[in-house]
Amino acid sequence: MQRVDLRSDTVTHPTEQMYQQMAEAPLGDDVFGDDPTVNQLEQESAERLGKEAALFVPTGTMANSIAIGTLTRPGDEMLLMEDSHIYLYEAGGSSRLWGVHPHPLPSVAGCLDASDIAASIRPDDPHQPRTSLICLENTHNMCGGRVITAEQIAPVAQAAREHRLKMHLDGARLFHAEVALGIPAAQLAAEFDSVSFCLSKGLSCPVGSLLCGSAEQIAEGRRLRKLLGGGMRQVGVLAAPGRVALSQGIDRLAEDHRRCQQLAEQLAQLPGARIEPNPPQSNILFVAFDQIDSAGYQQMEAELEALGVRVLAIGERGLRAVLHRQIDDEGLQRAIEAFRQIRSI
Ligand SMILES: Cc1ncc(COP(=O)(O)O)c(C=O)c1O
Missing domain, CATH: 3.40.640.10 (Type I PLP-dependent aspartate aminotransferase-like (Major domain))
Known part of the structure:
Protein backbone atom coordinates (compact mmCIF):
# COMPACT_ATOMS: atom_id res chain seq x y z
CA MET A 1 0.00 0.00 0.00
CA GLY A 249 -3.13 24.96 -8.61
CA ILE A 250 -3.83 27.77 -6.19
CA ASP A 251 -7.54 27.47 -5.41
CA ARG A 252 -7.22 23.82 -4.47
CA LEU A 253 -4.82 24.70 -1.62
CA ALA A 254 -8.01 25.33 0.40
CA GLU A 255 -8.54 21.55 0.43
CA ASP A 256 -5.15 21.04 2.09
CA HIS A 257 -6.06 23.67 4.68
CA ARG A 258 -9.36 21.92 5.40
CA ARG A 259 -7.66 18.52 5.83
CA CYS A 260 -5.02 20.09 8.06
CA GLN A 261 -7.78 21.40 10.35
CA GLN A 262 -9.43 17.97 10.39
CA LEU A 263 -6.12 16.34 11.27
CA ALA A 264 -5.61 18.87 14.07
CA GLU A 265 -9.09 18.24 15.51
CA GLN A 266 -8.47 14.48 15.63
CA LEU A 267 -4.90 14.62 16.95
CA ALA A 268 -5.94 17.09 19.66
CA GLN A 269 -8.03 14.27 21.17
CA LEU A 270 -5.02 12.03 21.76
CA PRO A 271 -3.79 11.92 25.37
CA GLY A 272 -1.40 14.78 26.20
CA ALA A 273 -1.45 16.19 22.64
CA ARG A 274 -0.78 19.84 21.87
CA ILE A 275 -1.33 21.24 18.39
CA GLU A 276 0.65 24.23 17.17
CA PRO A 277 -0.81 26.47 15.90
CA ASN A 278 -4.28 25.62 17.10
CA PRO A 279 -6.28 25.73 14.92
CA PRO A 280 -3.83 25.39 12.04
CA GLN A 281 -3.81 28.37 9.69
CA SER A 282 -2.70 26.69 6.48
CA ASN A 283 -1.40 23.25 5.46
CA ILE A 284 1.17 22.64 8.24
CA LEU A 285 0.83 21.63 11.86
CA PHE A 286 3.06 20.51 14.69
CA VAL A 287 1.84 18.01 17.26
CA ALA A 288 3.68 17.63 20.55
CA PHE A 289 2.88 15.38 23.53
CA ASP A 290 3.38 15.81 27.26
CA GLN A 291 6.57 14.20 28.55
CA ILE A 292 7.98 13.33 25.14
CA ASP A 293 11.45 14.60 24.22
CA SER A 294 13.23 14.70 20.86
CA ALA A 295 14.29 11.03 21.14
CA GLY A 296 10.64 10.15 21.86
CA TYR A 297 9.51 12.00 18.73
CA GLN A 298 12.10 10.13 16.66
CA GLN A 299 10.68 6.92 18.05
CA MET A 300 7.13 8.00 17.18
CA GLU A 301 8.25 8.93 13.68
CA ALA A 302 9.64 5.39 13.24
CA GLU A 303 6.46 3.80 14.64
CA LEU A 304 4.28 5.81 12.26
CA GLU A 305 6.55 4.92 9.37
CA ALA A 306 6.11 1.23 10.19
CA LEU A 307 2.34 1.82 9.79
CA GLY A 308 2.87 3.48 6.39
CA VAL A 309 2.61 7.11 7.56
CA ARG A 310 5.53 9.47 7.29
CA VAL A 311 5.92 12.66 9.34
CA LEU A 312 9.01 14.61 10.42
CA ALA A 313 10.29 14.68 14.01
CA ILE A 314 11.74 18.16 14.53
CA GLY A 315 13.71 18.34 17.78
CA GLU A 316 11.68 19.17 20.87
CA ARG A 317 8.98 20.82 18.77
CA GLY A 318 7.32 17.49 18.03
CA LEU A 319 6.08 15.98 14.81
CA ARG A 320 5.40 18.08 11.75
CA ALA A 321 2.69 17.08 9.30
CA VAL A 322 2.13 18.86 5.99
CA LEU A 323 -0.96 18.40 3.82
CA HIS A 324 -0.72 18.50 0.03
CA ARG A 325 -2.37 17.39 -3.22
CA GLN A 326 -1.40 13.75 -2.81
CA ILE A 327 -3.15 13.37 0.55
CA ASP A 328 -6.83 12.72 -0.05
CA ASP A 329 -9.53 12.02 2.56
CA GLU A 330 -8.59 8.35 2.68
CA GLY A 331 -4.92 9.19 3.27
CA LEU A 332 -5.98 11.58 6.00
CA GLN A 333 -7.99 8.83 7.73
CA ARG A 334 -5.05 6.42 7.51
CA ALA A 335 -2.82 9.03 9.14
CA ILE A 336 -5.33 9.60 11.95
CA GLU A 337 -5.67 5.83 12.54
CA ALA A 338 -1.90 5.39 12.68
CA PHE A 339 -1.57 8.15 15.31
CA ARG A 340 -4.38 6.54 17.33
CA GLN A 341 -2.64 3.20 17.15
CA ILE A 342 0.70 4.46 18.42
CA ARG A 343 -0.95 6.52 21.16
CA SER A 344 -3.19 3.48 21.99
CA ILE A 345 -6.70 4.85 21.68
C1 LIG B 1 9.82 28.77 4.07
C2 LIG B 1 10.80 28.16 3.12
N1 LIG B 1 11.64 28.95 2.46
C3 LIG B 1 12.52 28.47 1.58
C4 LIG B 1 12.61 27.12 1.34
C5 LIG B 1 13.68 26.62 0.41
O1 LIG B 1 13.20 26.03 -0.73
P1 LIG B 1 14.08 24.99 -1.58
O2 LIG B 1 13.99 23.69 -0.85
O3 LIG B 1 13.40 25.00 -2.91
O4 LIG B 1 15.46 25.53 -1.64
C6 LIG B 1 11.76 26.24 2.03
C7 LIG B 1 11.85 24.78 1.80
O5 LIG B 1 11.14 23.99 2.36
C8 LIG B 1 10.83 26.77 2.94
O6 LIG B 1 9.99 25.99 3.63
Whole structure:
Protein backbone atom coordinates (compact mmCIF):
# COMPACT_ATOMS: atom_id res chain seq x y z
CA MET A 1 0.00 0.00 0.00
CA GLN A 2 1.24 3.49 -0.80
CA ARG A 3 2.61 5.48 2.10
CA VAL A 4 0.85 8.55 3.39
CA ASP A 5 3.70 11.02 3.15
CA LEU A 6 3.13 14.04 5.38
CA ARG A 7 6.81 15.00 5.70
CA SER A 8 6.47 17.98 3.38
CA ASP A 9 4.43 19.42 0.52
CA THR A 10 7.59 19.11 -1.60
CA VAL A 11 6.94 15.39 -2.13
CA THR A 12 4.20 15.88 -4.73
CA HIS A 13 4.55 14.77 -8.34
CA PRO A 14 3.43 16.82 -11.36
CA THR A 15 -0.19 16.61 -12.52
CA GLU A 16 -1.13 15.04 -15.88
CA GLN A 17 -1.69 18.50 -17.30
CA MET A 18 1.79 19.54 -16.20
CA TYR A 19 3.38 16.57 -17.99
CA GLN A 20 1.43 17.45 -21.10
CA GLN A 21 2.53 21.09 -21.00
CA MET A 22 6.14 20.02 -20.39
CA ALA A 23 6.02 18.02 -23.61
CA GLU A 24 4.42 20.80 -25.63
CA ALA A 25 6.16 23.94 -24.30
CA PRO A 26 7.95 26.15 -26.83
CA LEU A 27 11.61 26.26 -25.82
CA GLY A 28 14.73 28.37 -26.32
CA ASP A 29 18.03 29.06 -24.58
CA ASP A 30 17.04 30.97 -21.45
CA VAL A 31 20.56 32.26 -20.78
CA PHE A 32 20.11 34.20 -24.04
CA GLY A 33 16.62 35.19 -22.86
CA ASP A 34 15.18 33.08 -25.70
CA ASP A 35 12.87 30.68 -23.86
CA PRO A 36 9.31 31.94 -24.46
CA THR A 37 7.82 29.70 -21.77
CA VAL A 38 10.19 31.01 -19.11
CA ASN A 39 9.58 34.57 -20.26
CA GLN A 40 5.83 34.06 -19.93
CA LEU A 41 6.15 32.51 -16.49
CA GLU A 42 8.36 35.37 -15.31
CA GLN A 43 5.93 37.96 -16.64
CA GLU A 44 2.88 36.24 -15.15
CA SER A 45 4.65 35.88 -11.79
CA ALA A 46 5.68 39.53 -11.66
CA GLU A 47 2.14 40.63 -12.55
CA ARG A 48 0.62 38.32 -10.00
CA LEU A 49 2.78 39.79 -7.23
CA GLY A 50 2.51 43.38 -8.43
CA LYS A 51 6.25 43.72 -9.12
CA GLU A 52 8.06 44.96 -12.22
CA ALA A 53 9.98 41.79 -13.04
CA ALA A 54 10.67 38.20 -12.01
CA LEU A 55 13.46 35.66 -12.30
CA PHE A 56 13.00 31.89 -12.60
CA VAL A 57 15.44 29.93 -10.42
CA PRO A 58 15.67 26.26 -9.47
CA THR A 59 15.00 26.58 -5.73
CA GLY A 60 13.61 28.75 -2.98
CA THR A 61 17.05 28.82 -1.41
CA MET A 62 18.55 30.32 -4.56
CA ALA A 63 15.74 32.88 -4.81
CA ASN A 64 16.32 34.00 -1.21
CA SER A 65 20.06 34.05 -1.69
CA ILE A 66 19.83 36.22 -4.80
CA ALA A 67 17.45 38.54 -2.97
CA ILE A 68 19.94 39.00 -0.14
CA GLY A 69 22.83 39.42 -2.59
CA THR A 70 20.99 42.10 -4.57
CA LEU A 71 19.59 44.08 -1.62
CA THR A 72 22.76 44.34 0.50
CA ARG A 73 26.46 45.16 0.39
CA PRO A 74 29.18 42.94 1.89
CA GLY A 75 29.52 43.69 5.60
CA ASP A 76 25.86 44.65 6.02
CA GLU A 77 23.61 43.12 8.63
CA MET A 78 20.12 41.73 8.07
CA LEU A 79 17.37 41.24 10.64
CA LEU A 80 15.38 38.04 10.46
CA MET A 81 13.57 35.55 12.68
CA GLU A 82 15.59 33.01 14.60
CA ASP A 83 13.29 30.24 13.36
CA SER A 84 13.16 31.43 9.74
CA HIS A 85 14.13 29.15 6.87
CA ILE A 86 16.80 31.58 5.70
CA TYR A 87 18.46 31.58 9.11
CA LEU A 88 18.14 27.87 9.91
CA TYR A 89 18.15 25.91 6.69
CA GLU A 90 19.97 27.71 3.89
CA ALA A 91 23.50 26.63 4.77
CA GLY A 92 24.49 30.05 6.13
CA GLY A 93 24.48 31.34 2.55
CA SER A 94 24.12 35.05 3.42
CA SER A 95 27.45 35.15 5.24
CA ARG A 96 29.23 32.61 3.09
CA LEU A 97 28.22 34.04 -0.28
CA TRP A 98 27.60 37.75 0.29
CA GLY A 99 29.38 38.61 3.55
CA VAL A 100 26.05 39.55 5.12
CA HIS A 101 25.78 39.16 8.87
CA PRO A 102 22.46 37.62 10.03
CA HIS A 103 20.97 39.11 13.19
CA PRO A 104 18.29 36.70 14.44
CA LEU A 105 15.36 38.01 16.49
CA PRO A 106 12.43 36.16 18.09
CA SER A 107 9.38 35.54 15.99
CA VAL A 108 6.15 36.81 17.50
CA ALA A 109 3.17 34.98 15.97
CA GLY A 110 5.37 34.20 12.98
CA CYS A 111 6.51 37.80 12.39
CA LEU A 112 9.14 40.23 13.62
CA ASP A 113 8.14 42.66 16.30
CA ALA A 114 8.62 46.30 15.30
CA SER A 115 10.04 47.22 18.72
CA ASP A 116 12.68 44.45 18.43
CA ILE A 117 13.57 45.87 15.03
CA ALA A 118 13.90 49.40 16.36
CA ALA A 119 16.10 48.16 19.21
CA SER A 120 18.33 46.17 16.83
CA ILE A 121 19.10 48.75 14.18
CA ARG A 122 22.73 49.78 14.43
CA PRO A 123 23.75 53.39 14.87
CA ASP A 124 25.86 54.95 12.14
CA ASP A 125 29.16 53.97 13.74
CA PRO A 126 32.27 52.71 11.94
CA HIS A 127 32.67 49.95 14.54
CA GLN A 128 29.40 48.34 13.56
CA PRO A 129 27.89 46.68 10.52
CA ARG A 130 25.17 48.60 8.67
CA THR A 131 21.68 47.25 9.19
CA SER A 132 20.24 47.20 5.68
CA LEU A 133 17.70 44.41 5.24
CA ILE A 134 14.71 42.80 6.96
CA CYS A 135 13.48 39.35 5.92
CA LEU A 136 10.08 37.90 6.77
CA GLU A 137 8.50 34.55 5.86
CA ASN A 138 4.87 33.93 4.78
CA THR A 139 3.57 31.40 5.58
CA HIS A 140 6.00 30.70 8.41
CA ASN A 141 7.13 27.10 8.14
CA MET A 142 8.65 26.51 11.60
CA CYS A 143 5.75 28.34 13.26
CA GLY A 144 3.49 25.63 11.82
CA GLY A 145 2.49 27.37 8.60
CA ARG A 146 1.34 30.55 10.33
CA VAL A 147 -0.15 33.08 7.98
CA ILE A 148 1.26 36.59 8.33
CA THR A 149 -1.36 39.28 7.83
CA ALA A 150 -1.01 42.72 6.24
CA GLU A 151 -1.65 44.15 9.74
CA GLN A 152 1.40 42.30 11.10
CA ILE A 153 3.55 43.42 8.17
CA ALA A 154 2.57 47.11 8.39
CA PRO A 155 4.57 48.08 11.54
CA VAL A 156 7.62 46.19 10.25
CA ALA A 157 7.37 48.08 6.96
CA GLN A 158 6.98 51.34 8.86
CA ALA A 159 10.19 50.64 10.80
CA ALA A 160 11.94 49.72 7.53
CA ARG A 161 10.87 53.01 5.93
CA GLU A 162 11.94 55.06 8.94
CA HIS A 163 15.39 53.51 8.91
CA ARG A 164 15.73 53.10 5.13
CA LEU A 165 15.99 49.32 5.28
CA LYS A 166 15.09 47.03 2.40
CA MET A 167 12.53 44.27 2.85
CA HIS A 168 12.54 40.75 1.40
CA LEU A 169 9.77 38.19 1.83
CA ASP A 170 10.50 34.47 1.74
CA GLY A 171 7.11 33.59 0.31
CA ALA A 172 7.84 29.92 -0.38
CA ARG A 173 4.18 29.30 0.50
CA LEU A 174 2.78 32.77 -0.16
CA PHE A 175 -0.19 31.39 -2.10
CA HIS A 176 -1.22 29.40 0.95
CA ALA A 177 -1.43 32.75 2.74
CA GLU A 178 -3.42 34.21 -0.17
CA VAL A 179 -5.94 31.36 0.07
CA ALA A 180 -6.11 31.38 3.88
CA LEU A 181 -6.66 35.14 4.11
CA GLY A 182 -8.72 35.48 0.96
CA ILE A 183 -6.64 38.44 -0.23
CA PRO A 184 -4.40 38.61 -3.29
CA ALA A 185 -0.73 37.70 -2.84
CA ALA A 186 0.14 41.08 -4.38
CA GLN A 187 -1.39 42.78 -1.35
CA LEU A 188 0.77 40.70 0.99
CA ALA A 189 3.80 41.45 -1.22
CA ALA A 190 3.21 45.19 -1.51
CA GLU A 191 5.51 46.36 1.30
CA PHE A 192 8.46 44.25 0.17
CA ASP A 193 11.22 45.18 -2.26
CA SER A 194 11.39 41.55 -3.32
CA VAL A 195 9.39 38.39 -2.80
CA SER A 196 10.29 34.78 -3.56
CA PHE A 197 7.74 32.02 -4.01
CA CYS A 198 8.05 28.31 -4.75
CA LEU A 199 6.27 26.25 -7.39
CA SER A 200 7.43 23.00 -5.81
CA LYS A 201 5.73 23.41 -2.41
CA GLY A 202 2.08 22.51 -2.50
CA LEU A 203 1.76 23.59 -6.13
CA SER A 204 2.97 20.18 -7.40
CA CYS A 205 5.78 21.33 -9.72
CA PRO A 206 8.90 19.20 -9.75
CA VAL A 207 11.18 22.21 -9.34
CA GLY A 208 11.25 25.99 -9.52
CA SER A 209 10.93 29.25 -7.66
CA LEU A 210 10.50 32.87 -8.70
CA LEU A 211 12.10 35.99 -7.32
CA CYS A 212 9.97 39.07 -8.00
CA GLY A 213 11.14 42.65 -7.56
CA SER A 214 12.07 45.84 -9.39
CA ALA A 215 13.41 45.62 -12.94
CA GLU A 216 16.77 46.84 -11.65
CA GLN A 217 16.99 44.27 -8.87
CA ILE A 218 15.99 41.41 -11.17
CA ALA A 219 18.57 42.47 -13.79
CA GLU A 220 21.26 42.26 -11.11
CA GLY A 221 19.67 39.03 -9.88
CA ARG A 222 20.25 37.52 -13.32
CA ARG A 223 23.96 38.17 -12.88
CA LEU A 224 23.98 36.55 -9.42
CA ARG A 225 21.98 33.58 -10.72
CA LYS A 226 24.72 33.05 -13.32
CA LEU A 227 27.38 33.39 -10.64
CA LEU A 228 25.66 30.68 -8.60
CA GLY A 229 25.50 28.35 -11.59
CA GLY A 230 21.76 28.80 -11.96
CA GLY A 231 21.67 29.97 -15.60
CA MET A 232 19.62 27.26 -17.31
CA ARG A 233 19.02 26.57 -21.00
CA GLN A 234 15.80 25.03 -22.46
CA VAL A 235 14.23 25.35 -19.07
CA GLY A 236 10.77 26.03 -20.45
CA VAL A 237 10.18 22.33 -19.74
CA LEU A 238 10.25 23.31 -16.06
CA ALA A 239 8.55 26.69 -16.46
CA ALA A 240 5.60 25.07 -18.27
CA PRO A 241 4.32 23.22 -15.16
CA GLY A 242 4.85 26.46 -13.25
CA ARG A 243 2.38 28.20 -15.56
CA VAL A 244 -0.13 25.40 -14.95
CA ALA A 245 0.43 25.71 -11.19
CA LEU A 246 -0.29 29.44 -11.20
CA SER A 247 -3.43 29.10 -13.28
CA GLN A 248 -4.86 25.85 -11.86
CA GLY A 249 -3.13 24.96 -8.61
CA ILE A 250 -3.83 27.77 -6.19
CA ASP A 251 -7.54 27.47 -5.41
CA ARG A 252 -7.22 23.82 -4.47
CA LEU A 253 -4.82 24.70 -1.62
CA ALA A 254 -8.01 25.33 0.40
CA GLU A 255 -8.54 21.55 0.43
CA ASP A 256 -5.15 21.04 2.09
CA HIS A 257 -6.06 23.67 4.68
CA ARG A 258 -9.36 21.92 5.40
CA ARG A 259 -7.66 18.52 5.83
CA CYS A 260 -5.02 20.09 8.06
CA GLN A 261 -7.78 21.40 10.35
CA GLN A 262 -9.43 17.97 10.39
CA LEU A 263 -6.12 16.34 11.27
CA ALA A 264 -5.61 18.87 14.07
CA GLU A 265 -9.09 18.24 15.51
CA GLN A 266 -8.47 14.48 15.63
CA LEU A 267 -4.90 14.62 16.95
CA ALA A 268 -5.94 17.09 19.66
CA GLN A 269 -8.03 14.27 21.17
CA LEU A 270 -5.02 12.03 21.76
CA PRO A 271 -3.79 11.92 25.37
CA GLY A 272 -1.40 14.78 26.20
CA ALA A 273 -1.45 16.19 22.64
CA ARG A 274 -0.78 19.84 21.87
CA ILE A 275 -1.33 21.24 18.39
CA GLU A 276 0.65 24.23 17.17
CA PRO A 277 -0.81 26.47 15.90
CA ASN A 278 -4.28 25.62 17.10
CA PRO A 279 -6.28 25.73 14.92
CA PRO A 280 -3.83 25.39 12.04
CA GLN A 281 -3.81 28.37 9.69
CA SER A 282 -2.70 26.69 6.48
CA ASN A 283 -1.40 23.25 5.46
CA ILE A 284 1.17 22.64 8.24
CA LEU A 285 0.83 21.63 11.86
CA PHE A 286 3.06 20.51 14.69
CA VAL A 287 1.84 18.01 17.26
CA ALA A 288 3.68 17.63 20.55
CA PHE A 289 2.88 15.38 23.53
CA ASP A 290 3.38 15.81 27.26
CA GLN A 291 6.57 14.20 28.55
CA ILE A 292 7.98 13.33 25.14
CA ASP A 293 11.45 14.60 24.22
CA SER A 294 13.23 14.70 20.86
CA ALA A 295 14.29 11.03 21.14
CA GLY A 296 10.64 10.15 21.86
CA TYR A 297 9.51 12.00 18.73
CA GLN A 298 12.10 10.13 16.66
CA GLN A 299 10.68 6.92 18.05
CA MET A 300 7.13 8.00 17.18
CA GLU A 301 8.25 8.93 13.68
CA ALA A 302 9.64 5.39 13.24
CA GLU A 303 6.46 3.80 14.64
CA LEU A 304 4.28 5.81 12.26
CA GLU A 305 6.55 4.92 9.37
CA ALA A 306 6.11 1.23 10.19
CA LEU A 307 2.34 1.82 9.79
CA GLY A 308 2.87 3.48 6.39
CA VAL A 309 2.61 7.11 7.56
CA ARG A 310 5.53 9.47 7.29
CA VAL A 311 5.92 12.66 9.34
CA LEU A 312 9.01 14.61 10.42
CA ALA A 313 10.29 14.68 14.01
CA ILE A 314 11.74 18.16 14.53
CA GLY A 315 13.71 18.34 17.78
CA GLU A 316 11.68 19.17 20.87
CA ARG A 317 8.98 20.82 18.77
CA GLY A 318 7.32 17.49 18.03
CA LEU A 319 6.08 15.98 14.81
CA ARG A 320 5.40 18.08 11.75
CA ALA A 321 2.69 17.08 9.30
CA VAL A 322 2.13 18.86 5.99
CA LEU A 323 -0.96 18.40 3.82
CA HIS A 324 -0.72 18.50 0.03
CA ARG A 325 -2.37 17.39 -3.22
CA GLN A 326 -1.40 13.75 -2.81
CA ILE A 327 -3.15 13.37 0.55
CA ASP A 328 -6.83 12.72 -0.05
CA ASP A 329 -9.53 12.02 2.56
CA GLU A 330 -8.59 8.35 2.68
CA GLY A 331 -4.92 9.19 3.27
CA LEU A 332 -5.98 11.58 6.00
CA GLN A 333 -7.99 8.83 7.73
CA ARG A 334 -5.05 6.42 7.51
CA ALA A 335 -2.82 9.03 9.14
CA ILE A 336 -5.33 9.60 11.95
CA GLU A 337 -5.67 5.83 12.54
CA ALA A 338 -1.90 5.39 12.68
CA PHE A 339 -1.57 8.15 15.31
CA ARG A 340 -4.38 6.54 17.33
CA GLN A 341 -2.64 3.20 17.15
CA ILE A 342 0.70 4.46 18.42
CA ARG A 343 -0.95 6.52 21.16
CA SER A 344 -3.19 3.48 21.99
CA ILE A 345 -6.70 4.85 21.68
C1 LIG B 1 9.82 28.77 4.07
C2 LIG B 1 10.80 28.16 3.12
N1 LIG B 1 11.64 28.95 2.46
C3 LIG B 1 12.52 28.47 1.58
C4 LIG B 1 12.61 27.12 1.34
C5 LIG B 1 13.68 26.62 0.41
O1 LIG B 1 13.20 26.03 -0.73
P1 LIG B 1 14.08 24.99 -1.58
O2 LIG B 1 13.99 23.69 -0.85
O3 LIG B 1 13.40 25.00 -2.91
O4 LIG B 1 15.46 25.53 -1.64
C6 LIG B 1 11.76 26.24 2.03
C7 LIG B 1 11.85 24.78 1.80
O5 LIG B 1 11.14 23.99 2.36
C8 LIG B 1 10.83 26.77 2.94
O6 LIG B 1 9.99 25.99 3.63
